[in-house]
Amino acid sequence: MSHRPNILVVMADQFRAASLGILGEDPVSTSHLDRLAADGCLVRQAVSSYPVCSPHRAMFLTGMRPDVNGVTLNVNSETAEDGVGLRDGLPTWASALRDHGWRTGYIGKWHLEPPVPDDEQFGEGRREDGKVWDAWSPPSRRFGFEFWYSYGAADRHLAPHYWTTDAGRDERVDVAQWSAEHETDVAIGFMQDAGDEPFALMLSLNPPHQPFDQVPDRYRAQYADLDERMLLNRPNVPHDTDVAAEAGAIARDYFAAITGIDEQIGRLTAAVEQLDGDRPTVVLFTSDHGMQLGSHGLLYKNVAYEESMRLPLIVHAPGRVPAGASDVVIDSLDFAPTILGLAGIQQTDDRIAGRDRSGVLRGAEADEAAQDDATLYWRYASRSDPSSVRGLRTVTEKIVATWHPASGLEMRFSDLVTDPFELTSRPSDPRAAQLVARLLRELDDAADDWEGAAALEARYPSQFS
Structure with a gap:
């Protein structure tokens, strides 16, 4: 069954599409991602339907709308009291691949587990906003991922922690290494140890998400001399304002983290090339949402502007997906059926609202896909808004x-x-x-x-x- 491909999905949190160097928009260097895009398919109309962490991730994994999958807001201790969280037993692309013989694994940020009181003690703790965000995920709530090296939501990029596959809530592993680099180490080890069966691995990197200053100094040098207008070159940034000044300060570290992520992509793709055997590996690089970074006078996300909605998406699948660029729309709901389609699996469940775009990525069904170019946008009311x-x-x-x-x-x-x-x-x-x-x-x-x-x-x- 060597024709069944390996699947490697890499998601970098808050990495906006404009920061792919190959697009020539943000002043950021991403040589490894640019090479991956040049050799693969650059999807220029990838969109986050709900550009904030948990809601996009829930749709990404299930292909189901927020009201169906249970994640209508970001998951934390406050929203958990209101019942927000990925619902038990939902099928995901990971569970479908596991059921068809793939060895599945998840590394990095999860942010779909509702915290319980014990998580305050054993995870990141309670933040200044009064909420607990980090949580241990019980084995019964890993939604098809067998190998586990993950945490809930903890913003400690230079001193991360993880729960391994068999670890209890009180058995976390603390690491003194930049999280993106460490998680790439673990991912390379997983791929090298996968054996004869195909693997499906998701690597979920927290940078370039804030705290922005938690990035190794070696990536900062090339952005140190850029001024605010060079860093924030989009015409919708209101310069000479407090927001632009803050965004400019953030941008140096944000772009530095992106260059650091790019270096890890280079390490991953080199490891993929060195895998034994003739089994192909489908690599997807994407994000959960973008970031305003001063555009429209805003810093972060969860708004319906392009800086937040547009996602980077590179699909590298030699022999399966032609190299080039595609303008097919792939939104939050479409990822799950599309990933399965690229693996040659069809998942039938009436709750799945996403569209399988694997056919058009392969070069088929182009006319039909062009007519079906709409993405729904959601934002639900919360206690604070x-x-x-x-x-x-x-x-x-x-x-x-x-x-x-x-x-x-x-x-x-x-x-x-x-x-x-x-x-x-x-x-x-x-x-x-x-x-x-x-x-x-x-x-x-x-x-x-x-x-x-x-x-x-x-x-x-x-x-x-």
Whole structure:
């Protein structure tokens, strides 16, 4: 069965698409990723449907919408009290591959396990925001991953900790090494020890996520002399503001971490090339979301701007996926069925809403995929923010509808062709009404009872008369 490929998925947290050097946008060096993209398929329309950590990861693993998989907000001790967390027993691409004979493994940040009281003592502890984020995952809640070298959500890049496959909650391993480098060491060891059966490994790196200053000094030198305007070169950054100054300071370390991640990708791809035997290895490099880094006066993510939504995605699968670039849309929900498709597996479950894009990546079904270019955008209300958002993005346009319980509906429409940096909102544009109609159909098909839907329909009545 040597034709069954190995699967290596690498996710770098908060790595925005613009920071892939091959795209020529951010002033950052990623020579190893650029080479991987040149030899593989650079997917230019990869999108995070909910650009914050836990919701994207849950969709990425299951192909199921947030209300189905149970992760409507970031997972921590507060949201756990409200029932947020990946639901027991859900199938994932990992469980499907395990059931078909792949040796599965997970290394690094998980951030899908609701913390319990004991996690405060044995994990990272309680943060300044009063919440516990880090958690040990019981073996029964690893969703198809057999080998385990992971933690919940702990932001200690230079002094990370992990729970191994058989470790109890009180048996964590502490390491004095940059987390991305250490996890790459573990990943290379896993691949070398995989044996005759195919492996499916996910390596989940926390950098370039904050704390940004927790990056080895050796990566900092090439960004030290860049000033704010060179670092933040997008026209939607409001310079000479406090936000831009903070973003500029962050950017040096953010780009340094990305260059460090790139070095680990070089080590991984070299290890893949040295694997014994003739079994091919499919390598996917991506992220869970991007980062604003000053654009639109914002620093972080969980907003429907391109800096947060666009994902880097490289699919390197010689002999399976032609080298080049693709504009097929792959969003958070599409990853799970697409990964399985690349492995030659079909998963049938009515709860899976994602689309298998492996065919179009191989060069088939291009016309059909081009017509199916929509990505739903979600943001759910939380205790700290009662507003909620639904949106629809295509490769050319985007509508974003925010429902404020106190003040009503707020609309944004962007033409991504003529205004790629979303400098102007034109909610009265006739195309906005067409996109709203499409969004409402999508919400209806998803049985999403979003509380702003009635106001949205009333705002654009001509579409429904």
